[in-house]
Amino acid sequence: MTETLASPIDVEAGASHRSTWTGTVAHLHVTARAFLPMRSQESVELVAGCGIVGDRYMLGIEQGFYSEKPEEGRQVTLFESEVLEAIGRDYKMELLPEEHRRNITTTGVPLNWLVGKRFRIGSCLVEATRLSIPCRHIEEILQKQVFDAMVHRSGLNCRILVGGTVRLGDEIRPE
Amino acid sequence: MARHIMLAVRRIIPDGPDTNRLVLQDPDGWPLPKWKPGAHLDLQVPGIGPRAYSLCGDPATQESWEIAVRCEVNSRGGSSWVHDVLRQGDVVAVTMPRCTFPIAAEASRHVMIAGGIGVTPFLAMAHEFERRGVAWTLHLLARGGPPCGLALAGLAQSGRIRTHDTARQARPRWDELLDGGPTVGLHAYCCGPQAMLDGFAEATRDWPRGTTSIEHFVPPPLPAAEGAMQYTLRRSVTGAEMEVEAGGSMLKALRMLGAQVDASCEGGICGACEVRWLEGEPIHRDRVLSPERRRTHLLACVAQCASDRLVVEA
Ligand code: FES
Numbered sequence: 001m002t003e004t005l006a007s008p009i010d011v012e013a014g015a016s017h018r019s020t021w022t023g024t025v026a027h028l029h030v031t032a033r034a035f036l037p038m039r040s041q042e043s044v045e046l047v048a049g050c051g052i053v054g055d056r057y058m059l060g061i062e063q064g065f066y067s068e069k070p071e072e073g074r075q076v077t078l079f080e081s082e083v084l085e086a087i088g089r090d091y092k093m094e095l096l097p098e099e100h101r102r103n104i105t106t107t108g109v110p111l112n113w114l115v116g117k118r119f120r121i122g123s124c125l126v127e128a129t130r131l132s133i134p135c136r137h138i139e140e141i142l143q144k145q146v147f148d149a150m151v152h153r154s155g156l157n158c159r160i161l162v163g164g165t166v167r168l169g170d171e172i173r174p175e
Numbered sequence: 176m177a178r179h180i181m182l183a184v185r186r187i188i189p190d191g192p193d194t195n196r197l198v199l200q201d202p203d204g205w206p207l208p209k210w211k212p213g214a215h216l217d218l219q220v221p222g223i224g225p226r227a228y229s230l231c232g233d234p235a236t237q238e239s240w241e242i243a244v245r246c247e248v249n250s251r252g253g254s255s256w257v258h259d260v261l262r263q264g265d266v267v268a269v270t271m272p273r274c275t276f277p278i279a280a281e282a283s284r285h286v287m288i289a290g291g292i293g294v295t296p297f298l299a300m301a302h303e304f305e306r307r308g309v310a311w312t313l314h315l316l317a318r319g320g321p322p323c324g325l326a327l328a329g330l331a332q333s334g335r336i337r338t339h340d341t342a343r344q345a346r347p348r349w350d351e352l353l354d355g356g357p358t359v360g361l362h363a364y365c366c367g368p369q370a371m372l373d374g375f376a377e378a379t380r381d382w383p384r385g386t387t388s389i390e391h392f393v394p395p396p397l398p399a400a401e402g403a404m405q406y407t408l409r410r411s412v413t414g415a416e417m418e419v420e421a422g423g424s425m426l427k428a429l430r431m432l433g434a435q436v437d438a439s440c441e442g443g444i445c446g447a448c449e450v451r452w453l454e455g456e457p458i459h460r461d462r463v464l465s466p467e468r469r470r471t472h473l474l475a476c477v478a479q480c481a482s483d484r485l486v487v488e489a
Contacts (some may be wrong), residue, residue: 035180035271036205037237136451137178140271141208 016060023125023172024106026081027097030055035141038091038098044123051075052103055137070157079155080111091149098167099142101154109172111156118161122170125162132157178205178269178437179219185239187263190321194292195245195258206237212299213276214388216252217439217447218242219268225439225447226253229361229366229390230272231326233302240272243323245292251441257440270437271272273446275463276390278303282362287312287352288375292322297366301330311335314352316367318342340414351376351479357382366390391462394442400458403479409486410434411453419480425487426475434489436475443477450475454484 029038033056044052050071051058057077061068079102087095097105104121114128134150182199190196201207215226232241246258257472258315261267276296279285285304287297294315304311313330313402315321316339327336339347353363357379365375372389379387403421408428410416419425427447429436439447443461451472458481461474473487 008320032203032205033180033201035178035208036201037208039206143209143274 001075009028011132019107021110021174023106025104025166025168025170025172026028026107027105027172028166028168029098029101029105030102031101032056037141038101043165043167044166046076046121046126046160046163047143048160050160050163055103058101058116063166066161069136074157075160076126076158077105077132077155078104078106078109078158079110079132080109080153081105083153083155085152087146087149093144093149095149096144096145099138099144099146100150100155101138104166105173114156118175119172120175121172122164122166124160124164124166125148125175126158127161128158130157131155177447179270181266182207182264182269184261184267187261188325190243190325191245192320193258193329194243194322195246196241196326197230197242197257197261198241199267200330202241202336203484204238205241206272207240209237210234210240210272211274212278213296213443214233214272214274214299214322215276216240216242216272216295217270217445218257219270220256222254223252223256223454225270226261226384227445228437229276229295231273231298231323234299235306237288237426240269241296243292243326245322247473250333251325253353255444270439270447271433275444275446276388278365279362279386279466280387283309283360284350285309285364286353286364286365287311287364288352288371289313289315289365290371291317293365293367293390294321294327295366297364298323298326298330299334300364301335302334305330305333312337314339316341316346316371325401347471349374353378357386360390362386364388364390369393370393380461386397389462391444394440394444395462397443397460397477400460400479402481403458404481404483406455406480407484408432408480409484410489411486412489425473425477425480429475429487429489432489440477441476446474448475451474451488453486453488456482457461 028041028044031038038113057070079100118127132155134154136147183202185200186198188196198429215227215229216294220226231243247254280379297313313336318341321338405420408419410432415478419428437447438446446463457473459469459481460477
């Protein structure tokens with residue numbers, strides 16, 4: 001059986017692709033170091049080519065644990081608020097926005113479709129590099145068995161092309 | 176290679192005979208991860224290795240973690256380093272807390288029996304019991320002044336702490352300490368020197384399964400691995416395999432296969448070397464995993480295998 005997945009991308013005549021979605025920034029979180037809890041923010045400062053000011057993924061900061069080492073393609077990370085709801089439904093488990101350990105919790109953004117694409121977060125421009133992979137150490141940090149629930153829906157890693165301030169409620173839209 | 180958090184020693188509080196309580200914080204004051212009462216962490220002692228200490232502060236506080244270290248005469252180097260070398264302001268490497276001595280959630284009454292510095296996990300539990308409003312009693316047996324007297328003072332108004340100075344009075348009998356148990360809803364815990372743990376195990380031998388808990392400081396002798404056989408150990412992540420003889424160390428074998436598996440006690444009591452197993456028939460032999468956890472995880476430092484193949488997630 002072939003399953004057809006609904007795509008949020010409209011294919012227009014002439015082979016030009018125009019995306020139809022717009023979303024918003026629902027939550028913002030950073031943490032200074034691997035293992036430490038994420039802290040909620042009203043706004044964060046994205047630095048092009050580097051990362052978020054004060055976050056452990058900022059390039060140039062030495063980290064002790066491989067899964068949270070800064071890397072070129074993971075300067076900012078995103079997670080769908082819809083996935084938090086789905087995990088609550090599917091696994092009867094509450095996963096909070098500060099617990100998934102990604103920086104920006106989005107609403108209305110089809111993250112899994114955006115690999116290789118560029119999009120705006122407020123005035124900033126980012127490029128999605130790859131889907132995030134859940135790491136078992138999240139269970140150690142949260143003392144919750146969340147790994148299985150996060151497989152294939154663990155968010156998106158991005159590189160920052162144009163930096164700036166991102167605030168709660170900012171619009172997220174295709175470039 | 177163990178994964179470490181770097182923490183600053185914010186305060187060193189002399190708290191009882193030969194005992195220092197360390198208050199550890201993130202160097203920039205960032206909140207620390209939550210942990211469960213009964214958890215311990217490994218403090219990395221330079222040139223010596225990891226040393227396990229129970230967290231003894233209030234688990235509700237995320238600002239700092241506390242451990243208490245008694246300077247042991249026959250120290251293997253860990254406690255004397257803490258007492259003689261470590262200073263306020265120093266930065267130390269610790270692991271994430273691991274809870275191998277959990278509170279029995281289903282019990283309505285908890286009796287904790289501590290020998291000396293074995294009181295540390297119970298300090299954390301007592302804070303939690305107070306918050307939950309459940310009945311608890313802590314018996315602390317010590318020769319002379321009790322360790323962690325200042326930390327205990329914060330819980331004294333509960334009226335639930337009994338200290339027994341065994342230098343001045345006879346040791347209480349086990350049936351007195353055990354509060355008339357076994358009774359419905361009662362759970363008994365013990366942490367202290369081996370002789371005390373042995374006495375506790377003997378005194379509670381006929382208690383229903385799951386109503387007693389012991390926290391070991393040093394690994395007890397391993398139970399025999401009945402049915403252990405030579406097996407092929409496979410890492411699921413890389414596909415690498417090797418043969419492990421019956422009685423051989425799975426931990427060493429995994430490391431030879433390039434897996435990064437932490438270890439501390441290497442005797443099945445700390446949980447540091449826990450890995451998930453996917454196929455095969457492990458023989459566990461550890462002292463800390465619950466029957467449910469054993470269905471998916473094993474402790475590589477003591478586990479053996481009763482099938483000719485074992486696949487672990489590493
Ligand atoms: S190293 Fe402590 S249980 Fe294996």
